[in-house]
Amino acid sequence: MAMESIIKELRHLLVTVFLTGLASFIVVPAITDVTIAALCPSQPQCSLAIFLSGFQQAATGVGAVVMTPLVGNLSDQYGRKALLTLPLTVSIIPLVILACSRATSYFYAYYAVKTVAAMVGEGSVNCLTLAYVADKIEEHKRTSAFGIIGGVASAAFVCGTLAARFLSTALTFQVSAVLSMIAVVYMRIFLPESVPVRASGLRQPMLDESEEAHVKEEREITDSAQRTSGIFKRLPSVRNAICLLKRSPTFSQAALVMFFNSLADGGLQTAILYYLKARFQFNKTQFADLMLIGGIGATLTQLLLMPIIVPALGEEKLLTAGLLVGCINVPYAIAMCSAFGVVVRPSICSIASKQVGPREQGMVQGSLSGISSFANIISPLIFSPLTALFLSEKAPFDFPGFSIMCAALAMIIAFIQSIMIRVDPSDVGGKGCADPLV
Numbered sequence: 001m002a003m004e005s006i007i008k009e010l011r012h013l014l015v016t017v018f019l020t021g022l023a024s025f026i027v028v029p030a031i032t033d034v035t036i037a038a039l040c041p042s043q044p045q046c047s048l049a050i051f052l053s054g055f056q057q058a059a060t061g062v063g064a065v066v067m068t069p070l071v072g073n074l075s076d077q078y079g080r081k082a083l084l085t086l087p088l089t090v091s092i093i094p095l096v097i098l099a100c101s102r103a104t105s106y107f108y109a110y111y112a113v114k115t116v117a118a119m120v121g122e123g124s125v126n127c128l129t130l131a132y133v134a135d136k137i138e139e140h141k142r143t144s145a146f147g148i149i150g151g152v153a154s155a156a157f158v159c160g161t162l163a164a165r166f167l168s169t170a171l172t173f174q175v176s177a178v179l180s181m182i183a184v185v186y187m188r189i190f191l192p193e194s195v196p197v198r199a200s201g202l203r204q205p206m207l208d209e210s211e212e213a214h215v216k217e218e219r220e221i222t223d224s225a226q227r228t229s230g231i232f233k234r235l236p237s238v239r240n241a242i243c244l245l246k247r248s249p250t251f252s253q254a255a256l257v258m259f260f261n262s263l264a265d266g267g268l269q270t271a272i273l274y275y276l277k278a279r280f281q282f283n284k285t286q287f288a289d290l291m292l293i294g295g296i297g298a299t300l301t302q303l304l305l306m307p308i309i310v311p312a313l314g315e316e317k318l319l320t321a322g323l324l325v326g327c328i329n330v331p332y333a334i335a336m337c338s339a340f341g342v343v344v345r346p347s348i349c350s351i352a353s354k355q356v357g358p359r360e361q362g363m364v365q366g367s368l369s370g371i372s373s374f375a376n377i378i379s380p381l382i383f384s385p386l387t388a389l390f391l392s393e394k395a396p397f398d399f400p401g402f403s404i405m406c407a408a409l410a411m412i413i414a415f416i417q418s419i420m421i422r423v424d425p426s427d428v429g430g431k432g433c434a435d436p437l438v
Contacts, residue, residue, distance in 0.1 A: 006145045009136050012191045014152045017129060019183035020088060021156030022163075023095070023176045029164040029291065030172050032273050034098065038107035047388045050274050054384025056115050057270065057376055063119020064373030071124045072131060072366020076359055080132040081193045087121025087128075088187065092180040099173040123369035127362070134353045134361040135194040142353055143315050144307040146346035151302030154342065158295040248355045251364070253421045254348050255371050260414035261323065261344055262372040266379030267407030271387040278391045279400055298342040306343060316421050319347035323415035344414075351421065383407065 007014065035053070040046035075083040094114035097106055129149060137145040164172055245252040276282040276290075310318060322343040349368060356364050386403035389395055399405075 006137060006141060006148055010133065010145065010148070012187075013129065013132055014149070016183055016187040016191055017149060017152050018156045019179055019186060020091075020125065021153045022160045023179035023183060024091070025157045025160030026163050026167075026176050026179070027095070027098075027160075027172055029161060030169050032277060034102050034107065034169065036277070038102060038104045047392065050270075050384055050388045050391075052111065053274075054270055054380030056111065056118070057266065057380040057384075059115050060118040060122045061373045061375070061377030061379075063116075064123040065370045065377065067120055068123040068127050068369040068373060069363065069366040072127045072362035072364075072369070074362075075128055075131055076362040079193045080128045080135065080362070081187070081191055084125065084128045084132075084187065084191075085184070087117075087124040088180070088184045090117045090121050092177060092184070093117060095173055095177040095180055099170070099177045102169065102173075123373050127365045127369040130349050130353075130365045131362040132194050134365070135358065139354055143310045143318075143346060143350035146349050147302040147306030147310070147343065150342055150346050151299050151306070154295055154298035154302055158292060158299055161292045161295055250421065251352050251355045253417060254352050255368065256417045257319065257323070257414050257421070258345075258348050258368055258371050259375045260410050260417065261326075261348075262375035263379050264326070264407045264410035264414065266376045267383040267403060267410060270380050270383040271401075271403040271407065274387055275391065275401060275404065302342055302346070306346070315347045315350050316418075318343050319351070319421070320415065320418045322347065323411060323418050326411045326415070 032049075035049045036043065036046045039048050039052070071083050071087075094110050094117055097110040097113060100106060130146060133145045133149060134142060163175070167175060245255060273282075276286075280286075282290075306318075313321070326344065349365065352364050352368055353361060383403045383406065386406065390400055390402045
């Protein structure tokens with residue numbers, strides 16, 4: 001019954017997430033072949049492709065660290081739907097480029113535009129989606145709701161991967177571009193706006209009343225120059241981010257888990273496809289098969305198991321269990337076992353969401369996304385050189401999967417940190433973030 005009420009409340013958001021995910025995931029199995037064909041024709045291994053992919057991931061992380069907390073904070077003021085329009089619209093452009101041609105010149109144009117688009121919107125869509133859920137769903141249902149959002153995204157992943165098996169490379173990018181356009185139009189027409197309201201005793205905000213009064217006062221300024229200045233004053237600062245970490249030990253622990261989990265995920269993302277391509281000559285169909293196994297498991301876990309096991313275990317134990325499975329799974333790439341690892345992020349987001357009031361959900365989810373993006377900056381700087389080195393003939397010793405093992409070590413650190421998380425309601429309230437930090 002709870003699941004039905006969540007789906008009814010979020011139905012238009014779920015459709016938007018599905019269409020957006022389908023458009024994004026349908027091109028994933030093909031992009032490795034397209035990249036290598038454009039940069040290193042007739043070669044199974046391409047160091048340039050690995051380094052360009054790593055640079056794009058790092059650049060995307062830099063942009064997301066800046067943009068995601070900013071977008072999340074602005075959505076607390078102006079609404080989730082209004083801010084969600086930008087990243088969804090920008091993501092259409094690079095897909096249209098490869099829909100026209102996969103020649104080398106078109107690929108470089110795609111690469112440049114995709115990097116800029118990802119810097120603007122890579123983490124923003126997820127941040128705004130989670131903040132929207134927090135606006136609409138009660139605290140005790142949020143973990144299940146976050147899981148349902150992840151399950152719909154995994155379902156889009158499965159459908160996109162299946163579709164990629166039966167579509168030509170050219171048609172794959174054309175279909176993806178059309179789906180992205182449909183997602184934006186559907187979202188603008190059907191998704192209700194969500195502007196957070198003031199807390200009603202649920203959680204005291206971390207930002208104190210003096211700062212909120214300052215925001216309200218600035219809103220009343222009609223002069224154009226002063227209004228622009230007021231907007232910039234409301235943007236999240238480093239001081240606010242530090243305050244979120246200092247005010248709540250629970251949030252700071254969740255942030256550490258998010259960092260190391262994202263570092264491990266980024267390392268695996270950097271290494272695994274090129275490792276399989278170089279060592280086993282995987283092609284688009286085999287990539288799709290591997291992704292399909294993990295995607296189906298992730299969908300079933302988030303849509304069917306999470307609503308059942310969350311009330312029994314709680315977010316903390318579920319988080320630890322997911323990371324434990326990830327530690328065992330990453331070095332051996334057992335795709336079906338990795339399905340349980342998808343519970344990690346919904347659990348972290350739910351734990352953090354419960355530490356703040358309604359008007360700070362965008363800031364908190366944006367801060368978590370920014371931390372994840374920061375890990376994505378560091379990850380390719382570590383794993384791209386390692387992957388290229390150990391797949392080459394210049395490797396210091398014979399261990400082609402060395403970078404994958406390093407990703408597993410980062411996951412183990414996240415697992416150890418998750419064991420220490422203890423949710424304490426006394427973490428929140430009291431002295432606000434606008435007060436001087438000591």
